[in-house]
Amino acid sequence: MESQNSSRSCKNLFIAVVLMTCFSAMFYMYYEPSVNWLKCPAVPKHDVCGDVCGNICINALKRPNQIQIVNNTCMVNFTSLRHQLTQTEAASSQGDTVLLIWMWPFGQQFDLGICSSMFDIHGCHLTVDKSQFNRAQGLLFHHRDINGDLSNMPKLPRPPFQKWVWMNMESPSNSPQRSNLNNLFNLTANYRQDSDIMVPYGRISENTGGKKHDEIPRKNKLVCWIVSNWNWNHKRSRYYAELKEHISIETYGNHFNKRISNQDYSDVVSSCKFYLSFENSIHKDYITEKLYNPLSLGTVPVVLGPPRKNYEELIPGSAFIHVDDFNSPKELAEHLKLLDQNDDLYRQYFTWREHFVSSAGVFGLEHACRACDHIRRNKNYRVVNDLNSWYWG
Structure with missing residues (x-):
C-alpha cells in the first residue's frame, strides 16, 4: 500500500511538472516578458499607458485577478482607462459610430465628449484609446504628425469597414509631400471645398439668433x-x-x-x-x-x-x-x-x-466630430488613390 501511494505521488508530481512546463512555455510564447512589460514608461496622459504596455494595462483591467501584474506606474491611469473602455463599449452597444483619434493634432488635446453640444452632431463617440482599433469605424490622422517612414501608423491589419481620414489644415507650401500616402486613406478632412469633409478656418453664416x-x-x-x-x-x-x-x-x-x-x-x-x-x-x-x-x-x-x-x-x-x-x-x-x-x-x-x-473654426475637435458624422452617414466604399496630385499637384 505504501509503495502504491509513493508511486501515485510520483505520478502526480510528474504530471504537475509537465503541466507547469507547458504553462511556462505558453506564457513566454504569448506574453514575451521584458523590462517594458514589467514597468510602463512615462507617457503622455492621453496615451494612457502608451503603445508599449497599453494592451497589458487594458488586459489587466479585464482580468480582475491579474491587476497586480502591472506596475504602479500604470495604476494612476486605471480609472481614466476603465472609463474610456466602458464608454467605448457602451457606444458600440448603442450603435454609435466610434472615431479613434490616432494622434493629437500638434499634440493639442481637446474634450472628446462635446460633438453634440458644439456642432449638434449625435451618434458619434470619439476616443484616443488605441486598443479600440478593431472596433472603430474610423481613424483620424493629422498629416504633420505622421512620420515620414509611417512608423507611427497602425501595424494591425485594417478592418474592411474602417475608414482612415487624412486631416491637414496647413497649405501645400507648409506641408511635407510624401509619396507613400497614396491609396492609404479613404477620406480627407481639410479646408479645401473639394475635400470629403470640408472644415474651413471660419464661416460666414446666417444670423438666425436675431x-x-x-x-x-x-x-x-x-x-x-x-x-x-x-x-x-x-x-x-x-x-x-x-x-x-x-x-x-x-x-x-x-x-x-x-x-x-x-x-x-x-x-x-x-x-x-x-x-x-x-x-x-x-x-x-x-x-x-x-x-x-x-x-x-x-x-x-x-x-x-x-x-x-x-x-x-x-x-x-x-x-x-x-x-x-x-x-x-x-x-x-x-x-x-x-x-x-x-x-x-x-x-x-x-x-x-x-x-x-x-x-x-475649432481646430482638431471640429475635424474629429465632422469626420465621425460623415462616416456615420456614408457607408459607401471610398479611397484616395492619389493624395499627392490632389493636394500638391
Whole structure:
C-alpha cells in the first residue's frame, strides 16, 4: 500500500511538472516578458499607458485577478482607462459610430465628449484609446504628425469597414509631400471645398439668433498687422515692405519684437480700421483665421491670398478689400486713406453684418466630430488613390 501511494505521488508530481512546463512555455510564447512589460514608461496622459504596455494595462483591467501584474506606474491611469473602455463599449452597444483619434493634432488635446453640444452632431463617440482599433469605424490622422517612414501608423491589419481620414489644415507650401500616402486613406478632412469633409478656418453664416452686431468698435489706429512667421520670399513680406512706404502701419508679433497675448489680441485688432489679412502662401481655398477674426471683431480685412473670386465663394464681396483690386501698393494706400476720411464709405464694408455673423473654426475637435458624422452617414466604399496630385499637384 505504501509503495502504491509513493508511486501515485510520483505520478502526480510528474504530471504537475509537465503541466507547469507547458504553462511556462505558453506564457513566454504569448506574453514575451521584458523590462517594458514589467514597468510602463512615462507617457503622455492621453496615451494612457502608451503603445508599449497599453494592451497589458487594458488586459489587466479585464482580468480582475491579474491587476497586480502591472506596475504602479500604470495604476494612476486605471480609472481614466476603465472609463474610456466602458464608454467605448457602451457606444458600440448603442450603435454609435466610434472615431479613434490616432494622434493629437500638434499634440493639442481637446474634450472628446462635446460633438453634440458644439456642432449638434449625435451618434458619434470619439476616443484616443488605441486598443479600440478593431472596433472603430474610423481613424483620424493629422498629416504633420505622421512620420515620414509611417512608423507611427497602425501595424494591425485594417478592418474592411474602417475608414482612415487624412486631416491637414496647413497649405501645400507648409506641408511635407510624401509619396507613400497614396491609396492609404479613404477620406480627407481639410479646408479645401473639394475635400470629403470640408472644415474651413471660419464661416460666414446666417444670423438666425436675431442678435444684432454691436456698433463698430471705436478706432484709434488706421492699419495693423500681426506677424511672427516672417520670410522675405513670401509675397506678403514684399508687399508690406512697399505698402508701408505710403501709409502708416502698426505692426505686432515676434518678428517686430512686439508680441501680444491672446487676451490683448482682440483689443488690438478691433481698434484698427483695417487689418492686413495676408496669407503666408497662395493656394486654392487657403483662407485662414487671419480673415475671419477681423471680420468678427469689427475690422475691415485687407486680404492677400487666392483670387477675389475664391474669397467671394465663402464671404460677401463687400466685406473685405483685396490687394488685387489695385495696380500697386501705393494705389491701395490711397484708397485706405480715402476710406479713413469718409465714414459713409467706410461703413459700407459692414453692411453684411446686418444679416450674417462670422465665426472661427475649432481646430482638431471640429475635424474629429465632422469626420465621425460623415462616416456615420456614408457607408459607401471610398479611397484616395492619389493624395499627392490632389493636394500638391
